[in-house]
Amino acid sequence: MKLNTKSLLLPLVALIISILGVGLIDPTFLRPAVLINLFADSATLFIMAIGLTFVIMTGSIDLSPQAVAALASVVLALLLPNLGGWAIPVALVVGVVAGAMSGFTYAVLRIPSFVATLAMGGIIASLTLYLSDQRAIQLDAALRSETLRWAIGRTFGLPNEIWLSLAVLIIALIVEQATPFGKAEKAVGFNEFGARANGIRVLRVKLIVFMIGGFFAALAGIVLAARLAAGSPTISNEFLLPAIAAVVLGGTALTGGAGGVLRTLLGVMLIAVFRTGMNFAGVNVLAQQIVFGLVLVLAVGLSIHRSPDNIVK
Template sequence: MQKDGIGKQPAIRRIKGKLAGLPAISYALGMLVLFIAIFAVGSATFLTRYNMLTIGNSAAILLAVAMGQVFAILTGGIDLSVGGIMSLVSVVLMKTLEPLGFWAYPLSLAVGIAAGFLNGLVNSRLRIPSFITTLGSNGIFMSIAYMISIKPLSAPSSSFGVLDIVNGTTLGIRNIMLLGVLVFVLFFVIQRYTITGRNIMLLGSNEKMSWLSGVDIFKVRTIAFTLSGLGAALAGVMLASNLYSGYPTLGTVYILNSIASVVIGGTAMTGGAGGVLNTLVGVMVMSVINNGMNIIGIDVYAQQSFLGVLVIIAVAISFDRSKLSVIK
């Protein structure tokens, strides 16, 4: 009886019923077109080449962190520590640029990967829900960043050349965009063409069955969170290089933004459905919204409210509720 019949179906579900059969990604694509149209009408500068580059720039960073986040979510978990990892990585990068030069990059990435690995270990071995694990570790990573430096760290001018890895151009294209493309390809291949990627989908879809089918669920879970750490680390070094600075709160907004990108793209929070390609579209939607609100001149403080409302609406439209009987 609880299934249906009590009261009318909510309007949103009736609309969804009409659109049923379309893959989850098409809602996100529709939204992308809609928002581009709204902002294009609202402002003459939105569609300019310069603004498109700005969007691309910020999208590349959000893409990296969201690509990692989606693996955590595909297992049915969540990574709330991506902000802390990004901040920590940015501080480590800025601190080590002078002594290490280029080698500051691999070191910073290694720090992020290790952070993700620890999340995975605690989550899988100690059997602590990822929500709690990463909520706690986010604070730890931020605190370590504070211990390294309370004040924002700036890049020493001697290292500007090294920062060109991110800020320079190659064949007329900004490196940060090329990095974005590389990151996407990397995570896309991992999800679609490796056994680990397939096992992450299996685990998210049905953990008990995966175990009975011989999947090493501890290993797979740990790898998923390590990948999330890698994504956050990449985003951290990209953003810090872009800003020529690092500080302990640099990544905070990316926690919400990365999760929103994944969900808007149509990946189910329960895991096992959606993925990297969906998230690419989700990232574009989020980047367009963030940029468009600036362009049409919405007050900076009001933007957070607009964003909150937009995310909820976007999720209402694109979220794959078919898997869930109850929304919590």
């Protein structure tokens, strides 16, 4: 397993500077307990961003994760009373199916991923509103404690969200760095025609990355539902832009072929620190979305190589 440590240096330095900067504004931010809670609160964003990383690495984009996360939270809340813990794999399968539908629309029907996933996100959001009757569905406290303890509470003194994020990171790293699929994914993003010429089944790779994205979006929705004790059609609103910004800010190129999940971890931490700094400064949530949009434009602008014959896809 090979990791490019030099490529991680810039976002790592930016993260350290950001943490110290917010610490100058409010010294309590540097307390270990505060930083631990910050990392735990970022778990759902990180999980969603991991799924997006796999998609973006192929040079595609997925605009449906927040809709998939909301659907998974509602499916979990509806099924938990009757199925108990089995509601969790059902919600995850729903996410995988949603991702497969986006992948099919993009890869097989050859509709641009932007359009395919934007349309799929709208369909999923409407389905979620129908299933939930446009309301939040509360989770029974006893069932929540019994079946979702792995997503809430603490183990060995640390929030379970941190342990879950660590497990997700390790699995994603193994898939990315130590499997033929990980190499094929990067090859497709770097040069799709060259990948096809070398015998890589490009269509299958595209389908799988969207299914992975759907799985992690659903997992993020389940964790959100566990944390908030409810499934809701609006539970993951305002998550998409920060998730994409985190992937790109960490150094994964929107054109594909470069980046990875470890970079996304740093990007998520940067977003979390930015958000905390803005909260300390009294910036409201809507204004924060503007900031994330500007950060995304800046990060993409700095990462894309421009020349007269370069094509921005």
